[in-house]
Structure formats: C-alpha cells, structure tokens
Amino acid sequence: MQLLPCLLVLTLLLSVACADTALFDFEDEAEVSTWTIRAATQDNLVQSSQFATSGATSMLFTTPVWKEGMEQWPAFEGKPPVADWNGFDRLMVDITNPDETRHFLVLYVSDSKVPFRNGLNYRFDLPQRGFKRYFIPLANFPEAVNRGDISILHFFTQRPEADMHLHFDNIRLLKPGETPGEPGPAFVEQLGELFLASLGDFGQVVTDCREALYALAETPELRQAADAELAKLSSPVEAARAALETGGLTMVKLDEFKAQAERALTAPERVVSEFKLRRDFSRLPQGDSPMLVGFASSMEKILPRDMPFDLTVSPAVSIDLARNEKESFQVAVMPRSEALTQVEVSIGDLKSDDGDVFSAANIDCDVVGYVETKKRPPYKVPYVGWWPDPILDFLGPVDIAEGDLQTFWVRLRAPKDQAPGVYKGTMQVSAEGAEPLSFDLSVKVYSFTLPAHTPLPTAITFFERKDQMGGGENWQTMKFKYADFLADYYIDYDSLYRAGPPDYEIVTRLHDQGRLVAFNLGNVFNAGTKEDGFD
Numbered sequence: 001m002q003l004l005p006c007l008l009v010l011t012l013l014l015s016v017a018c019a020d021t022a023l024f025d026f027e028d029e030a031e032v033s034t035w036t037i038r039a040a041t042q043d044n045l046v047q048s049s050q051f052a053t054s055g056a057t058s059m060l061f062t063t064p065v066w067k068e069g070m071e072q073w074p075a076f077e078g079k080p081p082v083a084d085w086n087g088f089d090r091l092m093v094d095i096t097n098p099d100e101t102r103h104f105l106v107l108y109v110s111d112s113k114v115p116f117r118n119g120l121n122y123r124f125d126l127p128q129r130g131f132k133r134y135f136i137p138l139a140n141f142p143e144a145v146n147r148g149d150i151s152i153l154h155f156f157t158q159r160p161e162a163d164m165h166l167h168f169d170n171i172r173l174l175k176p177g178e179t180p181g182e183p184g185p186a187f188v189e190q191l192g193e194l195f196l197a198s199l200g201d202f203g204q205v206v207t208d209c210r211e212a213l214y215a216l217a218e219t220p221e222l223r224q225a226a227d228a229e230l231a232k233l234s235s236p237v238e239a240a241r242a243a244l245e246t247g248g249l250t251m252v253k254l255d256e257f258k259a260q261a262e263r264a265l266t267a268p269e270r271v272v273s274e275f276k277l278r279r280d281f282s283r284l285p286q287g288d289s290p291m292l293v294g295f296a297s298s299m300e301k302i303l304p305r306d307m308p309f310d311l312t313v314s315p316a317v318s319i320d321l322a323r324n325e326k327e328s329f330q331v332a333v334m335p336r337s338e339a340l341t342q343v344e345v346s347i348g349d350l351k352s353d354d355g356d357v358f359s360a361a362n363i364d365c366d367v368v369g370y371v372e373t374k375k376r377p378p379y380k381v382p383y384v385g386w387w388p389d390p391i392l393d394f395l396g397p398v399d400i401a402e403g404d405l406q407t408f409w410v411r412l413r414a415p416k417d418q419a420p421g422v423y424k425g426t427m428q429v430s431a432e433g434a435e436p437l438s439f440d441l442s443v444k445v446y447s448f449t450l451p452a453h454t455p456l457p458t459a460i461t462f463f464e465r466k467d468q469m470g471g472g473e474n475w476q477t478m479k480f481k482y483a484d485f486l487a488d489y490y491i492d493y494d495s496l497y498r499a500g501p502p503d504y505e506i507v508t509r510l511h512d513q514g515r516l517v518a519f520n521l522g523n524v525f526n527a528g529t530k531e532d533g534f535d
Contacts, residue, residue: 020180021088021173023080026052026059035059035078038156039071051096051131051167051190053183058096058169066159074164075156077116084148088173091136092180096169097126098194101162102380105155107136112151114144119152125377126166129198130258131183131191135174182251192244192254199261202237206230209268216275219282229271236260269308277334280313290336290434291343298328302407304370307383309405316440317427321414323449326488330368331408333429335400342432344397345408350423350443358423358443362415367395368407412443420447454490457518461496462486480509487515494519 026032029047037043048060063074097103103126110119122136141147153171157164172180183191213226240257243249281292294311296302302309311332319327331345345365350358369390376384391409400406410427423443430436462482470478483493483506493506502519510516 020092020175020178021082022054022171023082023173024059024078024168024171025054026057026169027055032059035076038073038075039063042071043074043076045076048167051098051187052169053094053096053131053133053187054170056186058167061155061164061166061168063157063160063164065162072159073156074160075154077152077154079151080153082173083150085138085150085173086147087175089138089176090174091138092170092172092174093124093134093136093168094131094170094183095124095126095134096131096167096191097165098129098167099162099165100128101160101164102126102128103157103160103162103164103166105157105166108152108154108156109141109145109150110152110154111146111149113146113149114142116152116154118142119145127376129194133170133180185247185249188249188251188254189244189247191251192240192249195254195258195261196237196241196244199237202234202261205268206234209233209271212268212272213275216272216279218279222275222278225278226275233267233271267306270306273308273310274334277309277311277313278336284313284315286435286437289437290338291340291429291431291437292334292336293429293437293439294332296330296332296407298330298409300330301388302330302332302368302405303383303388304386304404304406306385314439316442318442318444319412320444320446321412322446323414323418323420324416324452325450326411326413328409328411331365331410331427331429332405333400333408333431334405335402337402339402340400340431340434342397343400343406343430345410345427345429347410347427347441348425350425350441352419352421352423354419354421356419356421356423358412358414358418358425358445362413364393364409364411366391366393366409366411367398368392368409369395414443414445416449418445420445452513453487453515453517458490458492459496459518459520460492460494462491462493463495479503479506483509487513492517492519496520497523499523 024031026047032045032047035045037045043061043063046060046062047057049057050060052058061076064070066072091109093107095105105124105126107122107124108116108119109121110116120136120138120141122134124132124134126132138147170180170183174180210226210230213229214223217223217226236257240249240254240261243253243257277292277294281287281289281294294313295317296309296311300310302311309332317329319329321327333340333343333345347360347363347365349360352358368388369392370386371389372386373381373384388407398406421444423445425441427439427441428436429439464475464479464482466472466475466478469475469482486493487510493510494502498520501522507516507519
C-alpha cells in the first residue's frame with residue numbers, strides 16, 4: 001500500500017522535470033545541418049563546444065562585418081521538430097554574445113502557408129560579452145498564422161557593424177507555469193572567464209586611480225581614506241576571480257559580480273571626483289564641516305551615485321539676469337562621512353548699494369529628485385541607475401545618505417520692473433546638528449527687459465497626457481498651470497497633430513497675458529472631424 005504513493009510522487013517529479021518541450025539543443029551535428037544559411041559563401045553555422053547552456057554543445061552562427069557588395073541581411077532558418085504549438089505560451093532561446101559589439105537579431109516564426117515576414121516577430125538586443133535567456137510570448141501570433149502548423153524559425157540581422165559570433169542553445173517551448181533549469185557549471189565557468197576578460201586590465205585602472213587619489217590626498221586623513229577606497233574598488237573583481245578558481249561560481253553570483261564590477265569600472269572616476277571635492281572644500285574657512293558643498297550650472301546632470309562629477313567649490317556665487325529673465329544654478333551637498341539629516345538651502349532678500357531689494361519671493365531653492373533606470377538598453381548609455389530629473393518644489397528638507405550627492409535647484413527670477421544693479425546677500429546650507437554654512441550671493445540685473453513671449457513663432461508639439469498631469473478630473477485647473485509653465489520658457493502650448501479645434505480658453509488666457517504666439521488651427525490630415533466649431 002505504501003508503494004503506490006511513492007510511485008505517484010516520482011511520476012509527478014519526473015513530469016515537472018521534463019515538462020518543457022525541447023526543439024533544438026544542438027547535441028547532434030546533424031541537428032545543426034538541418035538549418036540553412038541565406039549567404040553560405042559569407043556566413044557559417046557550426047556545432048561548438050563553447051557556451052552550451054544545455055548539454056555539451058551549442059550552435060555557433062558567424063557573419064563578418066558588413067561591407068559594400070555583401071549580403072545586407074545575414075540570415076539562417078530551421079524547421080522545428082514540433083509543429084503543433086497550441087498549449088504553449090512561450091518560446092525560450094538562449095543566446096551568448098562573446099563580442100564587444102552589442103549586436104541585434106530578429107526572429108520570425110510562421111506556419112507553412114503564411115510568409116514568415118507576416119508571422120510572429122521578436123527583436124533580440126544582445127548584451128555585450130554576455131548571455132541572455134529570452135522568453136518570447138506566443139500570444140502575439142497574428143491570427144492568420146496556424147499555431148498547429150508552425151514550420152519555420154527565421155533569424156536575421158542587418159549590416160553587422162562588426163564581426164558577429166553568436167552561440168544558440170536550449171531552444172524550447174514552455175507551457176504556462178513551466179520553469180526551465182539554470183545552465184550548468186561548465187557554462188557558468190566559461191561565462192565567468194568571458195566576464196573577467198571583458199574587464200580588460202582592471203589592475204591598470206586601479207593603479208591610475210591610486211595615482212590620482214594620492215595626488216589629491218594632501219592630509220593624512222585623505223591618504224587613509226584613499227587606501228580604504230582602493231581596497232573597496234578591487235574587492236568585487238578579486239571575489240569573482242576567487243570564485244572562478246574554486247569552482248564556486250553560480251549564475252546568481254556571477255550576475256552580482258558583474259553588477260559590482262560595472263560600478264567598479266566607473267568608480268575610480270567617481271572616487272577621484274569625491275576626493276577633489278574634499279580637498280577643495282577643506283581649503284575654505286568652514287572646511288571642517290560635516291557637509292561638503294559645491295556648485296554647478298543648470299546645464300549639467302549631477303548624478304547622485306557611482307558616476308564622476310565636476311563641481312566648483314567657492315565661497316561665493318554670482319548670477320547675471322536681464323529683467324523678466326530666469327537663471328538657475330545647482331548646489332550640491334555630500335556628507336563628509338556620516339549621513340546628513342534635514343538638509344536644505346535657503347536664500348533671503350538681496351539688496352543693492354542703492355537700497356533696492358531683490359525679493360526672496362523671486363528665488364526658489366528646490367530639491368532635485370531622481371529616477372532609476374533599471375535595464376541597459378540596446379544602445380550605448382554611460383550609466384544604468386539613478387538620474388536627476390524632476391525638480392521637487394513641494395519637498396522640504398531632505399536626508400542625504402553617506403556617499404550620496406544631493407543637488408538643490410536654485411532659480412532666480414527678475415521681475416519686469418526690477419531696478420538694474422548688483423544685489424548682494426547670503427545663501428545658507430543647513431543640516432540638523434551641524435553649523436550652517438554661508439556663501440555670498442550676488443545677482444547683477446541689467447537695464448534691458450526680455451519680451452513677454454518669444455519673438456520666434458515656433459512650432460512645438462505639446463501632448464496633453466492628462467493621466468500623468470494631475471488626472472482628467474483636475475484638468476480644467478491643471479491645463480492653465482501647464483500653459484503658464486510652458487509660456488514662462490517660451491514654449492507654445494499646442495500640438496501640430498491635434499484633431500479638432502484648439503482649446504480657446506488657453507488661447508484666450510495667453511492672449512490676455514500678452515504671451516500668445518503661433519498656434520495650430522487644425523491639422524489637414526485630421527480634416528473631417530465632427531467636433532463643433534472646427535469649421
């Protein structure tokens with residue numbers, strides 16, 4: 001009586017382990033030969049012992065860098081051994097790209113009657129010197145394609161910018177809820193070696209960083225901090241090497257090391273930036289403050305973590321303005337060591353030698369907010385992580401974590417009737433438990449006045465995304481705020497592609513303010529609209 005439950009459990013375990021349906025694992029050379037290449041004299045498909053995520057071999061596709069006269073669309077295709085794809089919700093494909101180039105590839109899937117270009121299509125944006133497992137949703141099949149008669153998998157790329165070497169393996173069909181196993185230790189070891197090779201001469205990076213830091217470390221405190229930063233810099237790469245040598249590397253661990261190493265490659269420049277800020281700030285009279293403060297223009301993106309920055313450290317800031325003009329600059333604050341709490345920037349009234357006042361009501365000191373990018377796109381970007389973006393004018397004092405650089409956006413507006421002259425005052429940076437820091441601020445206001453609107457009748461499209469702009473229920477109030485905001489920066493409130501008439505309440509408001517320039521009466525491509533008043 002006890003044998004039956006055991007057999008039942010064993011059967012269930014086997015059904016889970018073998019649940020997915022293998023299409024190609026390229027363990028047999030004959031399996032590779034069933035695929036055909038568009039340009040056989042130019043490209044190649046072979047069985048390879050490298051980067052096999054299932055079994056011992058993969059299929060390697062190679063095509064050279066494109067030159068005039070060569071095939072523009074290198075491609076290869078195969079017929080899947082399973083034609084009936086009903087009941088499956090995903091197609092899985094493992095691809096390893098050992099090249100420096102971030103290649104791209106496209107897959108078409110179709111039946112025996114519908115041309116493959118009219119079938120399911122999916123674009124692979126391949127990681128540089130790395131591996132990715134792709135899950136292609138099969139719900140996107142066009143209705144014309146018979147999922148019970150799938151007969152072609154067609155891969156292609158276009159005009160490769162460099163020699164392409166791609167390893168394919170473990171092409172499988174998955175049913176809802178099925179989860180494939182992870183690649184084996186042999187593959188992880190090969191991928192780990194590829195990862196370490198991609199770092200290049202990391203030792204030279206550390207050496208260059210050491211020289212730069214020691215040149216800035218003018219005090220024993222800075223020299224000690226430099227040694228600590230250098231040790232921290234090398235640790236993820238050394239840990240990856242050790243794990244590879246001892247055979248303890250897993251896919252999860254490798255992904256962690258890669259993320260850490262990616263930061264480590266940019267970290268030397270960041271560390272040098274921080275040390276330069278420390279050195280320059282230590283030269284100021286208040287140089288022993290727990291806050292480090294620097295300044296940047298409004299044209300620079302100052303990232304809070306990982307990336308280098310270039311700040312000006314000075315006891316004073318000066319700004320020039322015409323009347324009816326706005327000008328901005330950034331104040332950057334970083335903890336010297338421990339985290340800071342309740343940090344804020346404030347500026348009072350400024351006064352000229354003639355007794356005129358530049359009111360604090362015309363000065364904003366707002367917190368800069370950040371948005372996080374999480375995935376590296378197919379095109380080249382300098383950094384994936386936190387980027388400065390929104391100006392949070394509603395936010396009060398903020399906390400700053402150790403190692404973070406927080407910026408504040410200072411905007412000054414000179415009214416139309418502001419008396420010309422040089423106005424002077426003090427800007428204060430404060431934090432809980434710290435002596436406030438004061439910096440001289442001077443604003444020169446010129447005698448001429450900028451017009452209420454741009455003299456250029458620009459054609460700019462502004463889309464009303466009401467769900468992102470206060471919600472449709474609040475739009476009757478929010479639309480005027482957006483119109484005023486855009487007009488402040490000489491941007492037209494309008495869309496070139498609008499169907500129907502403009503919002504005459506907005507047009508009237510800007511006209512009455514003297515800030516109306518060009519606007520769109522109607523788009524000829526949207527003619528025939530039934531909206532009242534369009535004629």
